[in-house]
Amino acid sequence: MRVDLFLQSLPLMGKGMLGIFIVTLVIIGCIALLNYLTAPKKKDPSEDQKR
Amino acid sequence: MEVLYENLLQITWQQVVMWAIGGILIFLAIYKKMEPTLLLPIGFGAILVNLPFSGAITQVINGKTEHGALDILFDAGVGNELFPLLLFIGIGAMIDFGPLLSNPKLMLFGAAAQFGIFFTVSMASLFGFDIRNAVSIGIIGAADGPTSIFVATYLNSDYLPAIIVAAYSYMALVPIVQPPVIRLLTTKKERLIRMPYAPKQVSKLTRILFPILITVIAGLVAPRSVALVGFLMFGNLIRECGVLNQLSESAQNTLANLITLLLGITVASKMRAEQFLSVETLIILALGLVAFVFDTAGGVLFAKFLNLFSKNKINPMIGAAGISAFPMSARVVHKMGLQEDNQNFLLMHAAGANVSGQIASVIAGGLLLGFIA
Numbered sequence: 001m002r003v004d005l006f007l008q009s010l011p012l013m014g015k016g017m018l019g020i021f022i023v024t025l026v027i028i029g030c031i032a033l034l035n036y037l038t039a040p041k042k043k044d045p046s047e048d049q050k051r
Numbered sequence: 052m053e054v055l056y057e058n059l060l061q062i063t064w065q066q067v068v069m070w071a072i073g074g075i076l077i078f079l080a081i082y083k084k085m086e087p088t089l090l091l092p093i094g095f096g097a098i099l100v101n102l103p104f105s106g107a108i109t110q111v112i113n114g115k116t117e118h119g120a121l122d123i124l125f126d127a128g129v130g131n132e133l134f135p136l137l138l139f140i141g142i143g144a145m146i147d148f149g150p151l152l153s154n155p156k157l158m159l160f161g162a163a164a165q166f167g168i169f170f171t172v173s174m175a176s177l178f179g180f181d182i183r184n185a186v187s188i189g190i191i192g193a194a195d196g197p198t199s200i201f202v203a204t205y206l207n208s209d210y211l212p213a214i215i216v217a218a219y220s221y222m223a224l225v226p227i228v229q230p231p232v233i234r235l236l237t238t239k240k241e242r243l244i245r246m247p248y249a250p251k252q253v254s255k256l257t258r259i260l261f262p263i264l265i266t267v268i269a270g271l272v273a274p275r276s277v278a279l280v281g282f283l284m285f286g287n288l289i290r291e292c293g294v295l296n297q298l299s300e301s302a303q304n305t306l307a308n309l310i311t312l313l314l315g316i317t318v319a320s321k322m323r324a325e326q327f328l329s330v331e332t333l334i335i336l337a338l339g340l341v342a343f344v345f346d347t348a349g350g351v352l353f354a355k356f357l358n359l360f361s362k363n364k365i366n367p368m369i370g371a372a373g374i375s376a377f378p379m380s381a382r383v384v385h386k387m388g389l390q391e392d393n394q395n396f397l398l399m400h401a402a403g404a405n406v407s408g409q410i411a412s413v414i415a416g417g418l419l420l421g422f423i424a
Contacts, residue, residue: 001177001178001179002176002177002178002179003177005176005177005179005180005181005182005185006173006174006176006177008176008182009172009173009176009182009185010173012169012172012173012182012186012419012422012423013169013170013172013173015418015422016165016168016169016172016415016418016419016422017162017165017166017169019272019414019418020162020165020411020414020415020418021159021162023162023268023269023272023414023418024158024159024161024162024407024411024414026268027155027158027264027265027268027410028155028156028158028159030264030268031151031152031155031158031257031261032155034152034256034257034260034261034264035152035155035251035253035254035257038254038256038257038260039252039254040252040254
């Protein structure tokens with residue numbers, strides 16, 4: 001058992017999980033933005049009333 | 052007449068063990084339907100390369116090097132990471148990211164379920180593997196064969212065959228590995244949580260821009276794995292663009308089949324008795340199981356954590372689908388949901404988490420390469 005190697009690897013775990021969550025949040029934000037920008041425009045009900 | 056039997060005398064017991072291992076892999080592929088596309092060629096290859104003086108692999112005979120076809124294929128397709136990348140075009144073309152685009156929060160489960168990778172890296176380090184090999188072993192937890200091959204090859208791991216056999220075997224064993232872990236970490240009440248599926252409409256433009264966007268983000272964060280993400284997303288772009296349907300079908304079927312056909316038997320070229328039969332192989336197989344168990348645990352526990360703050364409760368089983376094994380993991384979660392309540396349909400949520408696991412596992416591989424390569 002190499003406890004020294006194990007201890008050396010722990011920061012990798014922290015940095016890795018943190019990195020994945022940061023990238024994931026960026027991607028979620030981008031998808032939300034994409035969905036918002038490309039969503040089909042809703043019809044304005046007042047337009048119908050005018051007609 | 053000596054030529055008829057002299058080779059028989061060269062057989063070693065280690066080679067016979069490898070034939071048995073090859074036979075077991077073929078048996079599992081045919082009779083247990085465990086990843087037959089990979090395990091069958093690997094099993095056959097294990098027998099092929101462990102015949103005395105096998106001409107399928109490079110040998111030095113009487114001081115003269117005779118190049119074997121499998122080693123040539125390995126250098127041309129696996130040693131330079133080409134086969135996994137080409138396979139990713141096919142996989143990208145197969146994946147519908149619609150459920151994820153409709154509910155992007157599901158991506159969080161894909162991220163959480165990569166915990167097994169990092170936990171296993173630490174466990175492998177504890178067992179004395181150097182960081183290069185520990186990362187290669189940990190990436191079994193990506194639950195994604197091409198990513199495992201890519202990272203282990205990139206890092207020039209000493210244990211590539213064992214890593215690949217473990218990665219594909221546990222992917223096939225997802226329906227056996229995941230349910231006990233999920234049951235252990237959830238209560239019946241949690242497993243009964245219903246999640247109504249109300250998909251938002253996803254525009255074609257979003258579907259087209261998504262693969263490009265992911266490639267750019269992943270490339271900026273983890274440039275070393277950009278080829279992996281890029282090829283996956285290229286396949287998806289071909290699928291979603293709507294003008295390359297024939298190419299999409301070719302990528303999903305012909306290309307993926309051709310690469311798969313060669314990948315298994317090529318990888319087997321490294322399953323030589325003298326390299327494969329070692330204590331390290333057994334440890335790697337055990338660590339592969341650890342990776343899948345902790346991936347599942349990471350996803351489930353993260354979902355439970357989110358439930359502490361969320362008004363609309365999430366069925367924590369969805370978290371387990373965040374591993375990349377697609378689509379097995381989503382199916383497992385869906386089936387478990389139906390077992391608890393035959394009106395609880397979790398498939399689309401689970402599929403969203405599952406495809407996000409595909410992206411997250413590639414990013415995890417890229418980050419690891421960035422950290423240590």
